[in-house]
Amino acid sequence: MTLKYLIAGATGGLGSQVLSYMVANLPSSEYAAASSHESNRKRFEDQGISFRLVSYDDPSTLEAAFEDVENVLFVSTNTFDVEKRAKQHQNFVDAAKKMGVKHVWYTSLAFGGFKSESNVDVQRAHLMTEDMLKESGITYTSIREGIYTDAFPLFLGWYPESKTIYLPSDGPVAFTSREELGEATARLMIRGGFEKQIVLLTAQETITFTEIVELINETTGRDVKLEFVSPEDYVRLAGTDDIGGKPDAFFQTLLSWYEGISKGDARTTDPLMKDLLRREPTGAKRFIRGLLTQDQDYRWHQNYVK
Template sequence: MPLTYLLTGSTGGLGSLVLDYFTSHFPPTQETTHGVSYAASSSNPSNSNRFTSKGIPFRTVNYDDPSTLDVAFKDVENLFFVSTNTFDVEKRRRQHLNVVEAAKRNGVKHVWYTSLAFGGLGSDSKAAVQQAHYMTEDMLRESGVNYTSIREGIYTEAFPLFINWYPQSTTLYLPSSSGKIAFTLRSELAEATAKLMLKGGHDREVVLLTASEPVSAQDIVDVINDTTDREVKIEIVDPETYVRINAENDIGGKAEGFFRQLVGWFESIENGEAGFTDGLMGEVLGREPVTPREAVRGLLEGERDYTWHQNYSK
């Protein structure tokens, strides 16, 4: 029996939310009624029980081990291919090549790849983090496999990471603050991604999912202050000072290398690479996506001392 959808990244942030959409709309126990079959996956086989105990089929998908991919991809029609989160570009290239080659080898009909939105729908972003995504899109294009690359907006939920804000922060030292980011709620990205896959189409295309209103770091700080009665301010410093001050004083214990990498992100943001928007997300959702200002306000109203896990090194 063919498997309609194999969902990778099922224990991660975006992947788990995509799986939640499937389970809430297509209960695994009612497959004979709705006709949509799907399986969760993880690189760690010990995670299987958290899914199978709920009646959700499970397959082991280890991007470093092609033998697991050949087993997992057998009879798969649609593969939801979540990008790895390593910052090692060469490691990511090898892992992603393993996935693309296995998808081709096993006759997967459609690969849905989660890319990133730097540069919008273009292919000229200078952001280092975007280069591995371009590389993967090239792999898919050259493989002959049918694919859709979904360039996902930067998660609104991760706003503390970008401006290095903590509930204790009073002054944020940044290399710039005027560049715009089309922050997009991860929960809405997951819903839109699931709906996009279920609808199908967009063969051999790159698509962009974002909210409709890009905002600057200063805009975000204004929302923080208005919502929580804080008096957080931004101080613009040169890139070297930004790296030094934040690495020496970071509450989350992030290393100097992290902030050096973010200098490049800020340069791309200042050049407008993170501010592109597209109407597709609203079309797929059937409503306007929540704006970044509304989303940040909602997060802070729900938890005044909101934090984001990646802002902490452990």
């Protein structure tokens, strides 16, 4: 029996939102959840959701999971090891081609907009995967997802305890709600089309780090300072006794992100997300104000090593 949609990364922040939309809007026979952990099977099957084991490190699980699948959501792995990610992603693409998956929907990032010239470290890995998909000859769509508004503390280097934030530069970012990205991605897969294309899903406004700090202070009554320093001083200051326990190497990696943002790599917006949602996506200012109004000590999990 053909399966219409397989959601890889169904336990992750984005994949779970895509799956939730399908659960609410499609017959259960049309979709299935995929995860690299067999222990998640019961969790999904208890909800009446079919489950398939998918390990990006094990091609045999990929081939078994992709049998008779029409559309698969290909969620990027979360490793910072570029060589490991390249192998994992090649395994995924090869298995999808071998098993005849009709359409692969890859979750890329929005750095660089529609262009493929960004030198942001994390975006280079996505561009590498887009090249794999092109070279494979399979039908794919690369969905360049807007940078999560939810993750603003990570990009800003902000904690509820922060008195001063140090950054190497500023620039406009089209931050976008993760929940709405999940819904828009699901709607896009259901709509279909966009074969062998790059699409961009973003909210319609941008915000700078300076404006976010002003919003934090305005909403929470804090008096957080923002200082712009040299790249070398940023790594030293941010990495010294980081509340989240992140090492200097992490902040060194972030330098390419800030350089890209300062050059406008994160400023491009596109109306496709608005069209898919049939409403205006939530802008960063309203979203962040809402988060901080609900919880003045809002935290983002990736800001912490553990």
